[in-house]
Amino acid sequence: GAGVSQSPSNKVTEKGKDVELRCDPISGHTALYWYRQSLGQGLEFLIYFQGNSAPDKSGLPSDRFSAERTGGSVSTLTIQRTQQEDSAVYLCASSLAPSRHEKLFFGSGTQLSVL
Amino acid sequence: SQELEQSPQSLIVQEGKNLTINCTSSKTLYGLYWYKQKYGEGLIFLMMLQKGGEEKSHEKITAKLDEKKQQSSLHITASQPSHAGIYLCGADGGTGTASKLTFGTGTRLQVTL
Secondary structure (H helix, E strand, O other): OOOOEEEOOEEEEOOOOOEEEEEEOOOOOOEEEEEEEEOOOEEEEEEEEEOOEEEEOOOOOOOOEEEEEOOOOOEEEEEOOOOHHHOEEEEEEEEOOOEOOOOOEEOOOEEEEEO | OOOEEEEOOEEEEEOOOOEEEEEEEOOOOOOEEEEEEOOOOOEEEEEEEOOOOOEEEEOOEEEEEEOOOOEEEEEEOOOOHHHOEEEEEEEOOOOOEOOOOEEOOOEEEEEEO
16 A cells, blocks of 8 residues: 555544554565554554564563564554553554664554543 | 653744754664654654764755764754654664664654744
């Protein structure tokens, strides 16, 4: 596609429910990243995929968070038993390769609100 | 872990004025990225600096990397309303890849008419 696409753009859920956030990277980009942006916290790294594998998932805050990527393309970030502190904007990015010479292209994010 | 501190946290300038945003790292900078974010949008890549002393310009925005000071600066000349937004610096922490960037908390820029 023309850019990184994320859906939904907004998600309101009740505490304790599970949510799935989707990311469609730019076609041909092998590297995919999930970041979280909270008020006053800045942008935090969550997980990174190279192809379908995740060499670095050190940023996932708890075992309620998981992510997968299939076909080297679409990725889904799942949050189980959501808590209010999970409320944030979840940003996905992709790059041709995980090299520092490759810039990251970000999607518009999913605004998650947990009531 | 690496931390990036941006200053100022927010800035209001009159259209036509110049401004500078700084990003200081707690550790050695190997690669420094500048992004801009507008409300409801993702991050837009501005510039990437990889070598000490490197300076890049795009339109009215210039970024420099001072390796010794572990600092980068972003300078906007003759600011316009279109420059308004949140400016974020990011660094790769020496991993050799851009797989895990650490970002500063951002500088919010408003440009008044």
